[in-house]
Amino acid sequence: MSLLAVRDLKKNFGALKALNNVSFDLEEGEIVGIIGPNGAGKTTLFNVIVGIYRPDGGDVVFKGKSVRNLPPHRICRTGITKTSQVVHPFLTLTVKENVLIALMFGRNLTKKASESKAEEIMEFLNIADVKDMRSTQVSLAKRRRLELARALGTGADLILMDENLAGLNPRELEEGMEIIRELKKRGKTLIIVEHIMQAIMGVCERLIVLSYGEKIGEGLPVEVCSDDRVIQAYLGEKICSV
Ligand SMILES: Nc1ncnc2c1ncn2[C@@H]1O[C@H](COP(=O)(O)OP(=O)(O)O)[C@@H](O)[C@H]1O
Ligand SMILES: [Mg+2]
Numbered sequence: 121m122s123l124l125a126v127r128d129l130k131k132n133f134g135a136l137k138a139l140n141n142v143s144f145d146l147e148e149g150e151i152v153g154i155i156g157p158n159g160a161g162k163t164t165l166f167n168v169i170v171g172i173y174r175p176d177g178g179d180v181v182f183k184g185k186s187v188r189n190l191p192p193h194r195i196c197r198t199g200i201t202k203t204s205q206v207v208h209p210f211l212t213l214t215v216k217e218n219v220l221i222a223l224m225f226g227r228n229l230t231k232k233a234s235e236s237k238a239e240e241i242m243e244f245l246n247i248a249d250v251k252d253m254r255s256t257q258v259s260l261a262k263r264r265r266l267e268l269a270r271a272l273g274t275g276a277d278l279i280l281m282d283e284n285l286a287g288l289n290p291r292e293l294e295e296g297m298e299i300i301r302e303l304k305k306r307g308k309t310l311i312i313v314e315h316i317m318q319a320i321m322g323v324c325e326r327l328i329v330l331s332y333g334e335k336i337g338e339g340l341p342v343e344v345c346s347d348d349r350v351i352q353a354y355l356g357e358k359i360c361s362v
Contacts, residue, residue, distance in 0.1 A: 122145040122146055122147055122181075123146050123147060123148040123150075123278060123309055124145065124146040124180070124182050124309075125145050125146075125181040126142060126143055126144050126145075126146075126169070126179075126180055127178050127179045127180075128141045128142070128143055128177060128178035129141070129142045129143070129168060129175050129177070129178035129179070130142075130175055130176045130177035131161070131164050131168050131173055131175055131176055131333075136333075137333045138161045138164040138333050139161045139165055139168065140333040140334050141334070142161070142165060142178075142330070142335050143178075143335070144335065144338065146278075147309075148277075149304065149308075150309055150325055150326065151304055151309075151310045151312065151323055151324050151325050151326075152310070152312070152324060152326045152327070152328060153311075153312045153313075153314060153320045153326070153341070154311060154312070154327070154328045154329075154330060155313075155315070155320060155328075155329055155330075156329055156331050156336075156354055157331060157353065157354050160330040160332065160354075161330050161333040162282070162330055163282055163313070164333075165330070166202050166282055166311075166313065168180065169187075169195075169200060170195055170196070170201065170280065171187065171190055171191055171192040171195040172192055174188075182195075182200055183198065183199070187200070196274055196276065197226075199275070199278060200276055200278045200280070201226070201276035201278075201280070202279070202280035202281070202282060203282060203284050204267060204282055205282040205286075205313075207263045207264060207266070207267050208267070209255035209256075209263065209266055209267070209270070210255065213254070213255060214251065214253060214255065215242070215251045215252070215253055215254075215255055215258060215262075215266055215269075216238055216242065216251040216252065218266060219241055219242060219266070219269045219273050220234050220235070220238050221270075222271070222272075222273025223237055223274075223275075226273055226274025226275060227273070227275045237273070238273070241269050241273060242269060244299075245265045245266075245269050245272075245299065246265065246295070247265045247269060250262055260288070261288050261289075264284050264285070264286075264287075264288070264296075265299075267284060268281070277307070278308075278309045278311070279308055279311075280311045281310060281313065281314075283313055283314060283315065284314075285297070285314055285316055286314070286315065286316070293316065293319060296319070297322050297323050300312070301323060317345075317355075320341065324341055325340075326338070327339065327340075327345075329347075329350050329353070329354065331353040331354065336350065337349060337350045346358060
């Protein structure tokens with residue numbers, strides 16, 4: 121049984137078909153990348169999976185059960201969460217308080233029980249040095265890590281990462297890729313939306329390509345990147361060959 125099965129998912133915004141019959145499966149422990157041009161429906165797909173948007177058709181089955189009619193907080197409790205393309209920390213709280221909230225409300229832990237877990241997560245993501253700073257005061261790279269820390273705080277098994285590596289310098293990007301590899305070693309399953317092909321090719325085991333709300337490609341990264349339809353819709357030029 122797949123960890124996640126997305127079946128014929130549809131989402132319309134008025135006349136716009138943001139998702140048009142999108143289907144795919146995800147196995148436990150996989151790192152799958154989703155690529156496609158701006159406006160392809162990548163963020164919408166994540167928003168439907170985590171319950172922010174209700175689908176207009178199709179189903180999202182997680183661990184064998186449909187989550188399509190559950191509200192976001194219940195979907196989070198089943199073990200799915202996402203990091204946002206536009207970071208959304210609680211602005212007046214410190215980095216550590218933001219992580220604590222994810223632990224206390226995502227996992228229902230007491231504040232005391234959450235303390236050591238928050239420290240552990242912040243150490244792992246290399247943001248412990250800014251833990252007492254307000255989330256608005258830290259660098260973009262650390263705010264992106266905080267987004268991931270909050271996701272990990274919920275204890276989710278499946279993390280959807282929406283352009284979490286965008287805007288980073290080469291060293292920060294390499295660190296971000298290393299964290300993704302380490303998350304896999306720790307048993308997490310990841311879907312990554314990203315435009316940086318170096319990162320996609322460096323960490324993803326499989327790619328799914330969206331264009332105008334439709335899945336136009338799926339397979340091994342090298343196969344997908346040499347597919348003419350994918351090159352035409354997104355890549356613009358051949359970046360690898362099989
Ligand atoms: N809340 C919304 N209301 C209306 N249109 C939306 C909304 N969210 C996204 N869209 C539209 O849906 C399409 C897909 O958007 P999005 O999922 O953000 O694409 P991507 O993340 O691949 O760039 C775009 O045409 C976008 O303008
Ligand atoms: Mg997007």
